[in-house]
Amino acid sequence: MSNKVAMINRYAWYEKLGIYCGIALFMIFILAPFVEGFLVSLKPLSMLFSSPYRFIPENGSFTAYFTMWESVPGFGRYVFNSLFISLVVTALVLLMVVPAAYAFARFQFKGNGHLLGAFLAVNMFSGAVLIIPLFRLMRSMGVLNTYMAMILPGAAFLIPTAIWLLRTYMLRIPKELEEAAYVDGAGYFYTFRRVILPLARPGIAVVAIMTFIGAYAQQFIYALTFNSKTEYMPLPIGLFAYFGRQEVIWNELMAASFVGILPALVVIFFMQRYLVSGLTAGAVK
């Protein structure tokens, strides 16, 4: 059998060449901005603004990675804000999604399917469409220019996918375990807490990672619109501080970007298996 697979997968030299060329093109498209961004972060500003274009920095150095902290003293704060907002969003989403997903996975009640459909339909809106009433809502709640103005709407749009993901996971937990607990006289809440939650832990971990990444990657429009206080700005908005009055300090902007994406890259590296399973389960509807 495996011998057969090996033979099916044997490529002629021109097929191999085609595959590698294709992958090379694909990878260039995906990675070019990062490579270029990294090289820019190594170049001194004077060399950046010189023609003709040179790809490789001639006298490159990591200077920008040190000066960036001085040009924009708030940078560390912005990274902290981003992580803080993402963490609170993740906690908030989990708090609501774990019980909801369990209800959808296990309980039959009138309107079950419709309510799940309604949750999923939230996915069609983005914060940008609802920006006006959200602004008014945040104003009347008195949370404009606070962390909450970025956390509350941010969490809402991450809930539907998280429910779907976790429901799919919980459906795979055998029903017999709960039934056994009920026979032993355990109540619904006790069963949920003592039987389901421990078993669902890997699924909850996937959902937490996906939510955290979503929250970290998509901090822009709420921070742009609902917050004007420098001390609460998350990284994507904070980076605009490198756009000076005269010119953009591109090398420091790129250096700061790389420091800022470090958490995301660490997550990719260690959690790649969870990411792929989370992504694909979340998209299959």
Place this chain on the structure above:
Amino acid sequence: MNARGSAVLFAWLLLLPATIYIAVIVIYPLIDTIHLSFTNASLRKTFSYVGWLNYDKIFNETFAGVIGRTFVWTFFSVLLKMTVGIAGAVLLNSAIPGRALFRLLTMPPWIVPMAIGIFMWGWMYNGQFGMISGVMQKWGLVDGPVAFLAYGSSAFWATIITDVWIGVPMVTLYMLAAIQAIPEDLYEAAWTDGASRFYRFRRITLPLLLPAIITMSMISMIATFNSFDIIWILTQGGPSGSTTTMIIDTYKTAIGSYKYGEGAARAVLICIFLSIFTYFYFRVTSRLSQEYAR
């Protein structure tokens, strides 16, 4: 209370927090959008009802142009995302050394904060010193520097390409999972019968991938229609409106010029389009799952 009744009660208790949250943060704003679209709401505390005035105002040639542009922008972005994504998935599925690494390297655009990726593209598009213009000059494709974001048509395509770049990882990994779900013995049977690689791709991979392709295209279309960050950071809808999609137009009207009422009317139109897409999405996916369940 009987056992069944208490089970239903418990289910609703479990659902309560999420339901209330979505009702407050999504459903109420949705209703408020419709409500505001019939008013002249602005920065002032009070506003009055103006009937259909906001809708009358937006139905003019400029706005028809915005709608048309949004659809063209969305169409090409989704088309390119799907094409590049499927090609990427097929390539990454081939049995070659290093494919695990290549799969890993596909993820960054999707996982890195969007704004940061967009800043990097902003630099790449820079005419004097950016990579694209620089490389094109070196290869003699263009005579002088091209500032891609300074001209209408190139800015239009530049924003599409950046949107494709951000969307491709998700399409690729999703299609890759769909390809891997195709039973291996189909390929073995075809191979035994002497079917060529291309023939197997055309007759096995593509047809069995079709449901996934349709599903992903529709998910991708809804997300692309909503795309805001990319255009806002790269061009803010310019130059002279050439990248102003419906979302950008709504944001500019509402947040930029504080015309909440007019902005809300535009948002309502977006919601109508999105509802139509979503309706078809639900219909198509339920039909697909019926067909393939048989």
